Amino acid sequence: MPVMTAPEPVRHDRVKSAAERAAIDxxxxxxxxxxxxxxxxxxxxxxxxxxxxxxxxxxxYFLTGSPELTFxxxxxxxxxxxxxxxxSLAAVAACLWLMCRLSRAELMYPKMLYLAGALxxxxxFLAVFGIIFGAGQSVEWLDAPPYAPPFFxxxxxxxxxxxxxxxxxxxxxxxxxxxxxxxGAIFWFPWLYLVAQFTIFWAPVTGVVQPIVNWWxxxxxxxxxxxxxxxxxxxxxxxxxxxRPIHSYYLSIIGFWSLALFYSWAGMHHLIGGPIPAxxxxxxxxxxxxxxxxxLAVAINHxxxxxxxxxxxxxxxxxxxxVFGAIAYTLxxxxxxxxxxxxxxxxxxxxxxxxxxxxxxxYAFVTMIFFxxxxxxxPRLTGREWVSSVLIxxxxxxxxxxxxxxxxxxxxxxxxxxxxxxxxxIPFARIVMYTQPHLLTRSLAGxxxxxxxxxxxxxxxxxxxxxxxQRSGGPTLFVEPQATYPPGPPSL
Amino acid sequence: MTPPDIALLATVxxxxxxxxxxxxxxxxxxxxxxxxxxxxxxxxxxxxxxxPVGEATDAFPGINVEVExxxxxx
Amino acid sequence: MDRGMVIFLGALLTFSSSWLxxxxxxxxxxxxxxxxxxxxxxxxxxxxxxxLALAGMRVYQHNGCMYCHTQQVRSVKFGDWxxxxxxxxxxxxxRRSYGLRRTVSRDYIYDNPTMxxxxxxxxxxxxxxxxxxxxxxxxxxxxxxxxxxxxxxxPSFAFFYTREKIVGNRSDKALSLAREWxxxxxxxxxxxxxxxNAILANHGDVLVAxxxxxxxxxxxxxxxxxxxxxxxxxxxxxxxxxxxxxxxDSEALVAYLLALRKAEFPLPEANE
Numbered sequence: 153m154p155v156m157t158a159p160e161p162v163r164h165d166r167v168k169s170a171a172e173r174a175a176i177d178x179x180x181x182x183x184x185x186x187x188x189x190x191x192x193x194x195x196x197x198x199x200x201x202x203x204x205x206x207x208x209x210x211x212x213y214f215l216t217g218s219p220e221l222t223f224x225x226x227x228x229x230x231x232x233x234x235x236x237x238x239x240s241l242a243a244v245a246a247c248l249w250l251m252c253r254l255s256r257a258e259l260m261y262p263k264m265l266y267l268a269g270a271l272x273x274x275x276x277f278l279a280v281f282g283i284i285f286g287a288g289q290s291v292e293w294l295d296a297p298p299y300a301p302p303f304f305x306x307x308x309x310x311x312x313x314x315x316x317x318x319x320x321x322x323x324x325x326x327x328x329x330x331x332x333x334x335x336g337a338i339f340w341f342p343w344l345y346l347v348a349q350f351t352i353f354w355a356p357v358t359g360v361v362q363p364i365v366n367w368w369x370x371x372x373x374x375x376x377x378x379x380x381x382x383x384x385x386x387x388x389x390x391x392x393x394x395x396r397p398i399h400s401y402y403l404s405i406i407g408f409w410s411l412a413l414f415y416s417w418a419g420m421h422h423l424i425g426g427p428i429p430a431x432x433x434x435x436x437x438x439x440x441x442x443x444x445x446x447x448l449a450v451a452i453n454h455x456x457x458x459x460x461x462x463x464x465x466x467x468x469x470x471x472x473x474x475v476f477g478a479i480a481y482t483l484x485x486x487x488x489x490x491x492x493x494x495x496x497x498x499x500x501x502x503x504x505x506x507x508x509x510x511x512x513x514x515y516a517f518v519t520m521i522f523f524x525x526x527x528x529x530x531p532r533l534t535g536r537e538w539v540s541s542v543l544i545x546x547x548x549x550x551x552x553x554x555x556x557x558x559x560x561x562x563x564x565x566x567x568x569x570x571x572x573x574x575x576x577x578i579p580f581a582r583i584v585m586y587t588q589p590h591l592l593t594r595s596l597a598g599x600x601x602x603x604x605x606x607x608x609x610x611x612x613x614x615x616x617x618x619x620x621x622q623r624s625g626g627p628t629l630f631v632e633p634q635a636t637y638p639p640g641p642p643s644l
Numbered sequence: 645m646t647p648p649d650i651a652l653l654a655t656v657x658x659x660x661x662x663x664x665x666x667x668x669x670x671x672x673x674x675x676x677x678x679x680x681x682x683x684x685x686x687x688x689x690x691x692x693x694x695x696p697v698g699e700a701t702d703a704f705p706g707i708n709v710e711v712e713x714x715x716x717x718x
Numbered sequence: 719m720d721r722g723m724v725i726f727l728g729a730l731l732t733f734s735s736s737w738l739x740x741x742x743x744x745x746x747x748x749x750x751x752x753x754x755x756x757x758x759x760x761x762x763x764x765x766x767x768x769x770l771a772l773a774g775m776r777v778y779q780h781n782g783c784m785y786c787h788t789q790q791v792r793s794v795k796f797g798d799w800x801x802x803x804x805x806x807x808x809x810x811x812x813r814r815s816y817g818l819r820r821t822v823s824r825d826y827i828y829d830n831p832t833m834x835x836x837x838x839x840x841x842x843x844x845x846x847x848x849x850x851x852x853x854x855x856x857x858x859x860x861x862x863x864x865x866x867x868x869x870x871x872x873p874s875f876a877f878f879y880t881r882e883k884i885v886g887n888r889s890d891k892a893l894s895l896a897r898e899w900x901x902x903x904x905x906x907x908x909x910x911x912x913x914x915n916a917i918l919a920n921h922g923d924v925l926v927a928x929x930x931x932x933x934x935x936x937x938x939x940x941x942x943x944x945x946x947x948x949x950x951x952x953x954x955x956x957x958x959x960x961x962x963x964x965x966x967d968s969e970a971l972v973a974y975l976l977a978l979r980k981a982e983f984p985l986p987e988a989n990e
Contacts, residue, residue, distance in 0.1 A: 224781045292836065347737065577802065588871075
């Protein structure tokens with residue numbers, strides 16, 4: 153058996169290393185900021201659409217006069233705006249920047265990435281406004297009208313090729329865990345998207361095979377696109393911010409491969425009890441139960457890495473958002489595994505409980521980690537600090553309290569909605585009226601979330617516009633070590 | 645069991661053998677290739693001389709982490 | 719060989735397992751299902767949608783109806799509840815008369831897209847054409863769901879209807895709705911006190927005559943109470959000069975709803 157010796161760490165001096173990192177960040181600056189800023193734009197758009205849809209569920213006369221803002225259309229437009237707009241564009245920004253930094257390679261030929269950014273935004277624009285003006289497709293996650301997907305596919309192709317190109321030009325010999333996740337994600341998502349588009353729209357398959365493919369896509373877009381990028385981001389940010397390597401590299405490799413194998417099998421339990429072969433739902437239930445392995449691996453790893461460093465949550469906005477997201481990942485995955493069980497699903501199915509679960513995943517986990525990444529990444533790209541602590545704090549507390557309230561209200565409401573729906577002696581009217589206060593609470597939570605997003609967007613735009621304090625000296629240090637101002641009391 | 649059931653079972657078992665076998669071979673190769681030697685070394689690859697292990701790299705604007713850490717009660 | 723290739727091959731292998739299992743196998747198992755004919759010469763079931771109903775399916779699709787209404791009836795064994803005597807029971811869908819039987823994959827072979835749905839903010843519609851075959855009911859309900867069920871949170875689809883001045887006779891297609899629903903389409907209308915006083919000043923006598931034609935009791939519109947009672951009566955009468963008629967979209971949508979009969983025809987594989 154050949155024995156490999158540990159690679160001798162290359163001895164740069166501090167200045168040289170910092171200069172290299174600054175050059176890499178500078179090469180990413182343009183394209184990554186294009187993706188990041190358009191992500192923030194679609195986040196705001198998605199929040200507005202979400203609020204309209206949410207208020208309509210307890211005030212049916214709210215904006216009811218025009219077909220453009222009817223509930224079904226707004227709900228479809230919301231999902232495209234936050235799913236293909238915000239979260240996917242943020243994921244692309246994350247993939248590009250993290251891949252450059254971890255490969256220690258500059259981003260080459262950025263013009264093609266500007267083109268990709270433009271194509272992607274045209275695609276989201278066509279999707280959102282196409283749906284609003286009556287061309288929604290009623291295929292969950294794939295509601296975009298037929299003229300929008302070619303733009304995503306082209307943009308995605310460029311992004312994947314560029315990410316791989318950076319990886320191929322890497323100077324860092326070691327492949328860090330974040331890079332595994334990113335390489336997986338940029339390969340899985342195009343495959344998923346093309347198969348789903350092909351079998352549902354371009355050459356439609358028969359009958360119930362469509363919803364089967366639909367849920368294979370719908371579940372995997374979270375499991376094999378958002379989750380790997382967000383986890384990869386957390387695997388980089390948490391150790392990097394607290395200055396401590398991750399607890400166990402072995403656990404991370406188990407986590408990665410078991411996620412790749414098992415997560416892709418989940419999804420069919422969305423059709424539990426429906427007109428599909430029983431073995432399909434069973435296969436997905438098995439896949440979902442096996443998800444305990446990667447989730448435990450990641451949970452133990454992140455927790456043990458942080459152990460003894462929790463006080464840093466008070467100082468680092470990026471860490472605070474990221475850790476919130478990492479905890480939510482554990483929760484949402486445990487909940488998801490349980491929900492795949494038939495005993496749980498027969499109550500939760502067809503209710504707001506599912507909506508709560510989806511937002512725990514897509515918001516409390518994925519979106520919060522992307523917020524954390526943005527708070528870390530943007531100052532390093534623009535060379536300016538965030539302009540205001542207060543805005544960041546407003547953002548964090550609105551997001552944290554908002555999503556917790558959202559989850560609690562819809563989980564409780566949805567569960568009892570399901571119990572009542574399973575009892576045919578209870579008239580439907582009573583169920584509709586029972587959910588009203590829960591839906592109202594959800595709207596209030598949505599207002600809170602939107603307030604946070606506005607604070608975030610203000611911070612973001614001010615930073616781009618050059619309002620923040622210029623970062624002098626070492627280009628990658630967030631806080632200047634020689635700063636002389638007296639510290640204020642740390643506040644949470 | 646009807647013929648379609650048997651065909652399905654055969655495909656499922658066949659796929660498990662195929663995919664499981666491929667995974668086992670890949671794992672064996674990875675061990676022999678030495679990919680698991682000095683494994684934890686890799687976790688330090690994200691640190692460098694300018695951002696070494698043990699140094700925090702992010703804080704709210706206006707907070708000096710080192711001063712805070714020195715004066716904080718923990 | 720660099721380790722990037724390991725990641726790539728591993729990602730390919732794991733993912734293609736699920737692609738085979740969850741896309742290719744189901745496609746092979748279900749992709750070629752044929753309509754059912756019990757005896758030779760029978761009309762096969764199901765039949766593809768045609769004409770107006772097909773156009774209505776597009777209206778249903780483009781307006782996201784699926785996000786509140788499922789189209790699948792589950793077996794009598796699915797789900798559990800306890801009845802008034804504390805007895806354990808299963809299966810609510812059929813008891814709620816969502817269908818006469820569970821739906822199976824064959825019911826959907828002509829659906830494109832197949833809108834099974836995942837949410838029941840509103841009731842299931844797989845068999846709505848059998849459960850509620852009244853075309854006028856569906857029109858008035860779509861125009862303003864609160865006119866049928868006060869508790870409903872369904873959006874009004876009044877934008878699929880036209881309110882127009884009656885020329886000649888009232889149209890056969892006109893919705894038989896009271897003026898409180900039709901004056902301001904999509905909303906529930908009430909005149910302000912000032913408007914009501916003006917109406918009374920102009921047409922008070924006619925309205926009182928209408929009231930007394932159906933009621934033995936007389937009414938005094940000088941008193942606030944009489945005014946109020948006459949208003950409530952007046953709001954429940956149809957508008958004299960205006961009518962609401964369906965547009966092409968709502969005509970098609972109702973034709974589609976009436977064509978939804980997925981859980982009626984007996985199929986051998988759906989005997990639960």
